Amino acid sequence: MMLDKDDEPLEPELRDAASAYHRPPEPPREQMWAEIAARRAASGTPRVGARPRRFLIWAGGIAAVLAIGVAIGRLTIRAPIVPPTLPASNPIATNAPREDATAYRVATAEHLGQAEAFLTLFKASVRQGRQEQLASATARQLLATNRLLLDSPAAVDPKLKLLLQDLELVLVQIAQLEPAHRSEDVRLITNGLENGMLVRLRAAVPAGAGATSRQGAL
Amino acid sequence: MDDRLLIARVQAGDATAARELYDAHVDRVYRMVYRIAGDPDQAKDYTQEAFIRVFERLGHFRGDSSLGTWICAVALSVALNGLRKVRRLRTREVGLDGAVELGATPREAEPDLKIRLARAIDDLPEGYRSVFLMHDVEGYTHEEIGQMLGVQPGTSKAQLSRARAKLRQRLADFAKG
Numbered sequence: 185m186m187l188d189k190d191d192e193p194l195e196p197e198l199r200d201a202a203s204a205y206h207r208p209p210e211p212p213r214e215q216m217w218a219e220i221a222a223r224r225a226a227s228g229t230p231r232v233g234a235r236p237r238r239f240l241i242w243a244g245g246i247a248a249v250l251a252i253g254v255a256i257g258r259l260t261i262r263a264p265i266v267p268p269t270l271p272a273s274n275p276i277a278t279n280a281p282r283e284d285a286t287a288y289r290v291a292t293a294e295h296l297g298q299a300e301a302f303l304t305l306f307k308a309s310v311r312q313g314r315q316e317q318l319a320s321a322t323a324r325q326l327l328a329t330n331r332l333l334l335d336s337p338a339a340v341d342p343k344l345k346l347l348l349q350d351l352e353l354v355l356v357q358i359a360q361l362e363p364a365h366r367s368e369d370v371r372l373i374t375n376g377l378e379n380g381m382l383v384r385l386r387a388a389v390p391a392g393a394g395a396t397s398r399q400g401a402l
Numbered sequence: 403m404d405d406r407l408l409i410a411r412v413q414a415g416d417a418t419a420a421r422e423l424y425d426a427h428v429d430r431v432y433r434m435v436y437r438i439a440g441d442p443d444q445a446k447d448y449t450q451e452a453f454i455r456v457f458e459r460l461g462h463f464r465g466d467s468s469l470g471t472w473i474c475a476v477a478l479s480v481a482l483n484g485l486r487k488v489r490r491l492r493t494r495e496v497g498l499d500g501a502v503e504l505g506a507t508p509r510e511a512e513p514d515l516k517i518r519l520a521r522a523i524d525d526l527p528e529g530y531r532s533v534f535l536m537h538d539v540e541g542y543t544h545e546e547i548g549q550m551l552g553v554q555p556g557t558s559k560a561q562l563s564r565a566r567a568k569l570r571q572r573l574a575d576f577a578k579g
């Protein structure tokens with residue numbers, strides 16, 4: 185059978201040119217390791233990658249069965265009729281704080297993910313000498329969301345509040361950059377990013393829960 | 403050293419073993435991530451993130467592929483997801499701020515083959531681009547690429563073939579028939 189031309193390797197001159205595409209420099213091994221070690225230490229997981237103990241699996245199974253039982257019970261048993269004269273307790277109000285907390289967590293995770301991507305892009309743009317003023321509109325948008333999250337009654341986690349407050353400062357700085365900004369301002373912002381803001385954001389954003397078909401690669 | 407033994411030591415909390423695992427794979431991971439991202443900061447960030455995930459998920463490694471391939475799969479996933487996020491944001495920024503192109507230079511006729519090829523590679527669809535870089539540039543086999551991307555080796559071959567076709571088409575005046 186004849187080989188399709190596109191099954192053949194590229195012509196030598198194209199292959200040579202392709203090898204120059206994004207040619208990697210020497211990896212900053214020690215710098216990366218220091219960061220990895222710091223983040224592992226901060227996460228406080230001395231036993232990395234340990235499989236869950238057998239009793240935890242069993243406990244999880246039992247908890248799931250109990251939860252299903254409770255759910256079936258709630259669905260099948262009628263709620264007692266409350267006399268109209270009594271002050272009825274509002275089930276929505278009772279459940280509201282928990283639902284609020286979940287919604288807040290989801291919204292915060294989404295916001296922090298967007299902020300992390302934005303700051304990564306901003307840092308890369310500055311380094312490559314691009315026009316950073318393009319970032320100001322996005323920074324303003326993120327700033328609005330950040331303020332809403334900070335002012336929410338569900339914002340009770342002091343660590344998260346601190347992170348949002350620090351993020352607010354960075355976003356304000358970027359939002360206020362003028363087209364003819366001083367390079368000193370940009371340098372200060374990028375220094376701030378390198379001094380931990382991005383790392384803190386990454387640590388705060390939960391790892392994406394994608395498909396696990398690749399042995400947990402995703 | 404046997405991967406299983408190394409993994410067991412890392413899982414037992416042996417810091418030296420964790421460093422050994424890192425040292426054994428970091429160059430390959432960084433190299434691949436850099437080829438995909440093309441930016442030193444992003445390559446550093448994605449490599450770090452990949453190893454943090456590797457250490458977190460070492461218990462999920464089943465040994466269906468080599469440890470190195472599994473680690474590269476984690477890294478590739480981190481890098482591609484990161485780049486997607488950045489791309490989405492870039493698109494949004496350009497939309498918000500009008501028709502100003504981010505860091506763009508006008509696409510004129512460019513006599514330099516390397517620059518034209520780089521642009522052609524940049525413009526490939528993500529799947530084609532990843533497979534092309536991993537196979538034709540980094541020298542991974544279709545089996546390895548399939549394991550990393552979670553696709554069949556045949557899919558990898560087909561994507562490479564299409565990637566080459568697109569590149570040849572874009573660089574027709576350079577490619578020799």
